[in-house]
Amino acid sequence: MANTKNACGPGEQDGEQGGAVQPSIWERLDTPRGGRTTLTHAGIAEAAVALADAEGLEAVSMRKLADRLGVATMALYRYVDSKDELLELMTDAVIDSAALVADPGDWRAVFGEVAVRRRETALAHPWLSAAQAHVPTTLTPSRNLVVERMLGALEPLPLTGDQKMQLIRALDSYARGASDGEVYQRMMLERRGFGFDGDIRILLRSNMQWLLRSGRYPRFARVVQDGLAPADAAAEFDQGIEALLDGLAVRFGI
Amino acid sequence: MANTKNACGPGEQDGEQGGAVQPSIWERLDTPRGGRTTLTHAGIAEAAVALADAEGLEAVSMRKLADRLGVATMALYRYVDSKDELLELMTDAVIDSAALVADPGDWRAVFGEVAVRRRETALAHPWLSAAQAHVPTTLTPSRNLVVERMLGALEPLPLTGDQKMQLIRALDSYARGASDGEVYQRMMLERRGFGFDGDIRILLRSNMQWLLRSGRYPRFARVVQDGLAPADAAAEFDQGIEALLDGLAVRFGI
DNA sequence: CATCTTGGCGTACGATGTACACAAGACGCG
DNA sequence: CGCGTCTTGTGTACATCGTACGCCAAGATG
Numbered sequence A, B: 001m002a003n004t005k006n007a008c009g010p011g012e013q014d015g016e017q018g019g020a021v022q023p024s025i026w027e028r029l030d031t032p033r034g035g036r037t038t039l040t041h042a043g044i045a046e047a048a049v050a051l052a053d054a055e056g057l058e059a060v061s062m063r064k065l066a067d068r069l070g071v072a073t074m075a076l077y078r079y080v081d082s083k084d085e086l087l088e089l090m091t092d093a094v095i096d097s098a099a100l101v102a103d104p105g106d107w108r109a110v111f112g113e114v115a116v117r118r119r120e121t122a123l124a125h126p127w128l129s130a131a132q133a134h135v136p137t138t139l140t141p142s143r144n145l146v147v148e149r150m151l152g153a154l155e156p157l158p159l160t161g162d163q164k165m166q167l168i169r170a171l172d173s174y175a176r177g178a179s180d181g182e183v184y185q186r187m188m189l190e191r192r193g194f195g196f197d198g199d200i201r202i203l204l205r206s207n208m209q210w211l212l213r214s215g216r217y218p219r220f221a222r223v224v225q226d227g228l229a230p231a232d233a234a235a236e237f238d239q240g241i242e243a244l245l246d247g248l249a250v251r252f253g254i
Numbered sequence C: 001c002a003t004c005t006t007g008g009c010g011t012a013c014g015a016t017g018t019a020c021a022c023a024a025g026a027c028g029c030g
Numbered sequence D: 001c002g003c004g005t006c007t008t009g010t011g012t013a014c015a016t017c018g019t020a021c022g023c024c025a026a027g028a029t030g
Helices: A041-055 A062-070 A073-078 A083-093 A108-123 A128-134 A143-156 A161-191 A201-214 A218-225 A234-251 B041-055 B060-067 B073-078 B083-093 B107-124 B127-134 B139-152 B161-191 B199-213 B218-225 B231-253
Strands: none
Touching: A041 A062, A041 A083, A041 A128, A041 A161, A062 A073, A062 A083, A083 A128, A083 B139, A108 A128, A108 A143, A108 A161, A108 A218, A108 A234, A128 A161, A128 A218, A128 B127, A143 A161, A143 B199, A143 B218, A161 A201, A161 A234, A161 B127, A161 B161, A201 B139, A218 B139, A218 B161, A218 B218, A234 B161, A234 B231, B041 B060, B041 B083, B041 B127, B060 B073, B060 B083, B083 B127, B083 B139, B107 B127, B107 B139, B107 B161, B107 B231, B127 B161, B139 B161, B161 B199, B161 B231, B199 B218
């Protein structure tokens, strides 16, 4: 089994006053700091994001980041408990929830905008998907704000809290999967020597030989060989979102 | 910009005979090896998977893996060019495409089965999502086999190759996003001290204090406070899949 | 047997995350 | 102003990691 501990954690599992079992960095963010303040959480996160954007996630090391900030390596540890926490800060920092401008009363518009924005963010910061996978972080301030906005859009509809959350999770699932999948494909393209912005069909074509040779994938080979139209990933993403929301709306009678 | 190189890669970008630009490990898999053969690709992958299942992905180091196999560290490098390639092997090894048993003529059944299987695999091997994110790998043999099967199920339908692929990608997107999201939530639960199999609502509840205190998320706080029913993640996953496929079927007139 | 190819081994190097002890700047109180 | 006291920034040190390189052994081939 993968889980090393399965007993309940620190503090009573269900206590009303229990507080956050671990301060979880977001709690510490806005607590005022005394003494010297050459560094800030925001500044650190921003520099880390810039570094990852410029040189990739694997280039983000505590040493390099500290160098960029003109500070000793260990100074960073006064602000984050570990590198993983730094990654958490980064994943939260790239979500610009201020950019949501859709009519708050039109839930389909709000949901669509959230999804599209997520895809754009993922493509603009290709390291994001890997960072989120390495440091599982549901529930960051920015992400909570997005949930809040979606809940607001669902307010006038006759749905239970559970149904609203299910709707939000469904959108999140599709948007996450489609965005990550697209990013992974593009990173694959880049790794193979074609650029991040290359034609995705190159991947399929360069794979075709392998498909044909083994003979185990006749249908796949045929589809690739017959040629595919140039992909419009953004439009396909939209169609998927609309299809999913259509289907769920029918099920929920809205 | 994140992309370091945007020019076309090795070989001519569009050459007909171009072959795989890099041997890409899958090519090397079934080429026969001479000399001693105490190791095999399959054995290495299996041991690595077992290690990751037991101690987590971060415990998978070349040294520990070699120890487990009773072999020197560098021996592994005769079979994989890098640790990243090892991760690729692992991600392919856990996909058991032999387990697909749905009626091949019923495309909805086939698609549903593929999605469900994917979720089960992701939950059974929580490291999988992170591994796939770290080493973007579309197009592995096992994955190709799944695509082949789905294409087979779509054969009788009046769809173009592009439409078939779009359908497959849409299912892949939702299944990936929902599975990864669920895994991340559970890993988060485990990291916080509640087990991997704990009640997901604990996460929300422990987050509630933060929600209430800041006052920026009134709706979110209310929904959590009003209490949520125990989640049936599998059923919710199914509903999402069905909703998505319904919506797309309408769009494609099938 | 001689030779060659391939597979496994041991060592070594640079980079990484971070624990720990210490110095230096800011603040409260006299 | 002077002096504790707390917080922030620093320097060193260590375990661990991926992996380049050179060597030896084992099986195949002549």
